[in-house]
Amino acid sequence: MMRESGGRPQEWNAERTDRARVPDPRGRADRFAAVEEFSRRALAAADFPVYGVASALEHRGDALGAFETSGDSLSWVEVQSGDRSSVAGPYVTVRTYRPGAELDERLPELEDVVEDERDRVYEQLGVDEGDGPGRVRALREWITVDGVPHPVEVHEDRPVPWPGAAFGGPGPVWAGRLRVGGLTVTVCGRGVAPGCVELAGIADFEPYLRGRTELLGELASRRARQVPVEERELPPAVGLEAHRELIAQSVAESAAIEAQVRAGRTPRRPRGLRGDAYAVRWEKAVRQQMRLATETRDEATAAVTAMVNHLDRLSRQTNWLVGTGEGAAAVEEVVRYTVFASEVASLPAQRAWAQVWRERPGGGGPGARDGERLAEQLWLAAWEQWRAARSG
Structure with missing residues (x-):
C-alpha cells in the first residue's frame, strides 16, 4: 500500500497491500504483477546497500516486507527471512536506512519494533502475546555483517505466556540497531539469538520479490475466505x-x-x-x-x-x-x-455534545479551533451541572 499525506514519505508494505477482497484470480494475479514490477523499479534505484540474512534459517522464506520513498529516493528497505507461519520462528526482519536517515527523522524505538512484530503475529496467526513490555533487558551482542562482527545494543522482550506456550511456544522477541559503513540497520528476530544472525548485502532482489508475491497471495486467499461482518x-x-x-x-x-x-x-x-x-x-x-x-x-x-x-x-x-x-x-x-x-436528565449535555461534534474539523461546522474549544467548555459545564443536580 502506498500512502501519502501532505508530501510526507510514502510507505509500501507487503502485508498491507491486499486489503480489498479480489474475487477474480486473474485480476488479482495482474495486480500482484503490477505491484511486483513497481517494487522492482524502486529497488533498482537504491543508491545504498540493502542487507538481509545471510545465515541459513529453517523454512527460509525470504520476502520483501516494506519500503518507503521520499520523492524519487528510497528512505529504507525491509526484508524478512524465516518461518512467518510459526510463533516459535525462526523469523528475522532487517531494515536498512539510507545514509543520514537518523539525522532527518526519529527512527522507531526498539520497543516499538518488537511491538510491531508481536502485532504481526496477532494479526496473521491469531496469537496475542500480551500487551506491554514484558521482561526487558538491555543486552550487548555482536552481529556479523559481511563476515565482520559489529556491536549491537539489543532490546529483548519475553512475551507473556499464552495457552500452548508449554508446547513449543515462542521464545524472546528482540530488536537491535547497528551501524554498518555509515548506514543504520535495524534487526528484529524471534526464535533465533542475535549472535546467531549473520547479515550480508543483497545482490539479487528477485528471490525477495518472488517471496513478496507469494506472501500477498497467502494474505489475499485468507481474506477472500473471510465474510465481511x-x-x-x-x-x-x-x-x-x-x-x-x-x-x-x-x-x-x-x-x-x-x-x-x-x-x-x-x-x-x-x-x-x-x-x-x-x-x-x-x-x-x-x-x-x-x-x-x-x-x-x-x-x-x-x-x-x-x-x-x-x-x-x-x-x-x-x-x-x-x-x-x-x-x-x-x-x-x-x-x-x-x-x-x-x-x-443530561439533555443539555447531549445537545451540547451535538454542537461539539458539529464544530470538530471536518464535521460540517466552521471548524475553527476557538469555536470547538468554546463548544467543549459548554459541554463539560453541562455535564458538571448534571452531576451537581444528582448529588443535590
Whole structure:
C-alpha cells in the first residue's frame, strides 16, 4: 500500500497491500504483477546497500516486507527471512536506512519494533502475546555483517505466556540497531539469538520479490475466505446491550492509549481490543440502532459514531466516567438519548455534545479551533451541572 499525506514519505508494505477482497484470480494475479514490477523499479534505484540474512534459517522464506520513498529516493528497505507461519520462528526482519536517515527523522524505538512484530503475529496467526513490555533487558551482542562482527545494543522482550506456550511456544522477541559503513540497520528476530544472525548485502532482489508475491497471495486467499461482518448472520442483540458493550470496549481502548502516551510509549490499540471482535460489536450496535431508532444504515452508523466519540472524549476529559455510579448513569443516558432521543436528565449535555461534534474539523461546522474549544467548555459545564443536580 502506498500512502501519502501532505508530501510526507510514502510507505509500501507487503502485508498491507491486499486489503480489498479480489474475487477474480486473474485480476488479482495482474495486480500482484503490477505491484511486483513497481517494487522492482524502486529497488533498482537504491543508491545504498540493502542487507538481509545471510545465515541459513529453517523454512527460509525470504520476502520483501516494506519500503518507503521520499520523492524519487528510497528512505529504507525491509526484508524478512524465516518461518512467518510459526510463533516459535525462526523469523528475522532487517531494515536498512539510507545514509543520514537518523539525522532527518526519529527512527522507531526498539520497543516499538518488537511491538510491531508481536502485532504481526496477532494479526496473521491469531496469537496475542500480551500487551506491554514484558521482561526487558538491555543486552550487548555482536552481529556479523559481511563476515565482520559489529556491536549491537539489543532490546529483548519475553512475551507473556499464552495457552500452548508449554508446547513449543515462542521464545524472546528482540530488536537491535547497528551501524554498518555509515548506514543504520535495524534487526528484529524471534526464535533465533542475535549472535546467531549473520547479515550480508543483497545482490539479487528477485528471490525477495518472488517471496513478496507469494506472501500477498497467502494474505489475499485468507481474506477472500473471510465474510465481511456486514454480510454475516450475528446473534440478535437484546435491548441496548450492543450499545453498552461497544462503549465499554471503546472506553477501555481509549484509556489504554492514554496510559501509553503518559508512559512515553507510541500509542497503539491493545491487541485484545482489535480485529473481528470489535467489528462484530460495532455491527451489532449499528443493526440494533437501525431497528430500535428506525434509521437507515448511514443514519445509524452516524449516530453510533457520535455516541462512541462522546463517551470516549468524556472519559479522557473527566475522572469520573469509569468505575463510578454516576459514570454508569451517564453512559445509560447517552445510550438512551442516542437510540430513543429520550428526555434524559443530561439533555443539555447531549445537545451540547451535538454542537461539539458539529464544530470538530471536518464535521460540517466552521471548524475553527476557538469555536470547538468554546463548544467543549459548554459541554463539560453541562455535564458538571448534571452531576451537581444528582448529588443535590
